[in-house]
Amino acid sequence: MMALTAATRDKLRTISTATVATALFKRGFRNQFIQNVHPLSPDQPVLVGEAFTLRYMPAREDLNQLSVFRDRSHPQRKAVEDCPPGAVLVMDSRKDARAASAGSILVTRLMKRGVAGVVTDGGFRDSAEIGKLGFPAYHQRPSAPTNLTLHQAIDINVPIGCGDAPVFPGDVILGDGDGVIVIPAHLADEITDEAFEMMAYEDFVTERVNAGQGIFGLYPATDEKSLDDFAAWRKANGR
Missing domain, CATH: 3.50.30.40 (Ribonuclease E inhibitor RraA/RraA-like)
Structure with missing residues (x-):
């Protein structure tokens, strides 16, 4: 069993339990x-x-x-x-x-x-x-x-x-x-990395919703333009 790394520990401190719950649910947990x-x-x-x-x-x-x-x-x-x-x-x-x-x-x-x-x-x-x-x-x-x-x-x-x-x-x-x-210990790094990425997208979505954008195609990201806009947002915000 791998020990919890310092990098994973630090990432987890920035991630919500709600986001982790979604990442676990995708895997059947x-x-x-x-x-x-x-x-x-x-x-x-x-x-x-x-x-x-x-x-x-x-x-x-x-x-x-x-x-x-x-x-x-x-x-x-x-x-x-x-x-x-x-x-x-x-x-x-x-x-x-x-x-x-x-x-x-x-x-x-x-x-x-x-x-x-x-x-x-x-x-x-x-x-x-x-x-x-x-x-x-x-x-x-x-x-x-x-x-x-x-x-x-x-x-x-x-x-x-x-x-x-x-x-x-x-x-x-x-x-x-x-x-x-x-x-689960064997999924800690994998779940953390995925949830960390999810948090970035959720921050992008929150900013867009606060600006008045609707959720269709944005959350979840079913519109390709949302992903393009997200990529541009990440670059502009260093995320």
């Missing part, structure tokens, strides 16, 4: 957008990185007491300390935000370790504090109870489902104001 997760702050940076996963299961009460945190191999604590710099910690919290996946202390630790961001299909406690960190973080909604009440951390860096999207370790995660999408 329909379920890569993580459903019902939202940025904790509208001002947080774009999220880009490779997935490092944590899986929760329904808690069994006799195995999920506060004393489990004395064990340094506890999967939640270990995931926070093992997630590589530049990666994204993605948590399968069973789409259940009734108990928190983590809180501000653990998320701050991820940030200080150089992790790129964090995503859960559950909730975060201390969400207001997390939202002030300037760190890319996505969840379903705020949640105060500790994860131990309902969720049992069970495994690290295995394939998971997060908000109905399949996430394999090493898949590329992109998050913006719309949400989070998962790019």
Whole structure:
């Protein structure tokens, strides 16, 4: 599996999840957008990185007491300390935000370790504090109870489902104001290059529509003149 290159990472920071979703759809991928997760702050940076996963299961009460945190191999604590710099910690919290996946202390630790961001299909406690960190973080909604009440951390860096999207370790995660999408690792460069080109055309289209042009033949580009005009626009704008 190829690692995410610096060039691809930089390009992805300029591309929307919507454009990536279209590029994936062209290849038959329909379920890569993580459903019902939202940025904790509208001002947080774009999220880009490779997935490092944590899986929760329904808690069994006799195995999920506060004393489990004395064990340094506890999967939640270990995931926070093992997630590589530049990666994204993605948590399968069973789409259940009734108990928190983590809180501000653990998320701050991820940030200080150089992790790129964090995503859960559950909730975060201390969400207001997390939202002030300037760190890319996505969840379903705020949640105060500790994860131990309902969720049992069970495994690290295995394939998971997060908000109905399949996430394999090493898949590329992109998050913006719309949400989070998962790019299969082997397609990361290909999808990024195509989406980067699509964004250029969409910027051209937006400029034309703002100038009063209609969308027929322009969006999508079914008129050859639209492609000719786009080529001239790219040359004039250095795109």
